[in-house]
């Protein structure tokens with residue numbers, strides 16, 4: 001690994017672990033706050049929409065660079081980063097009031113839901129450092145490395161965004177409580 005590349009690894013791992021530690025504390029250890037505000041009930045749908053937006057920006061961003069449209073690629077990838085960051089903020093606000101969600105449905109949907117949820121959670125832990133590294137490699141004009149890492153970042157980020165929508169749809173349609 002080049003010297004300029006390894007320089008960014010420490011801060012990227014630090015930021016990613018700080019986000020992960022904060023989310024684990026928020027969802028599993030913090031006592032949830034109380035609210036009956038109308039906007040709160042709409043947050044899961046807002047979050048799913050932000051994930052859908054990220055998936056669209058990502059797909060158009062890849063199409064753009066495949067056609068050599070660099071400005072469009074940058075605009076789409078920056079928009080994907082902003083919509084995913086906004087998702088993270090709304091997710092944190094939601095879990096400030098709601099601890100972990102119990103899945104009560106029985107039958108065929110149960111293994112499907114847990115497969116999607118577990119792969120979604122595991123890959124979302126990996127996606128934060130990957131996105132930060134991919135962005136940093138682009139900003140520091142290390143495009144050969146950017147392209148190499150981005151070949152991992154793109155499918156993982158897309159998977160996390162799409163499964164985020166699926167988790168919402170399954171909970172919305174199958175969870176009775």
Ligand code: HEM
Pocket residue numbers: 062065066070073074077078131134135138139143144146147150151153154
């Ligand atoms: C985290 C967000 C980003 C992702 C996931 C991403 C993804 C990709 C991917 C998958 C490729 C390779 C396309 C191929 O197979 O031909 C690529 C190439 C490229 N990206 Fe990005 N990109 C991101 C952000 C950026 C940014 C912010 C810039 C500019 C500052 C940028 C500039 C470029 C350039 C110039 C190439 C072409 C490199 C070459 O062919 O040598 N990307 N990007």
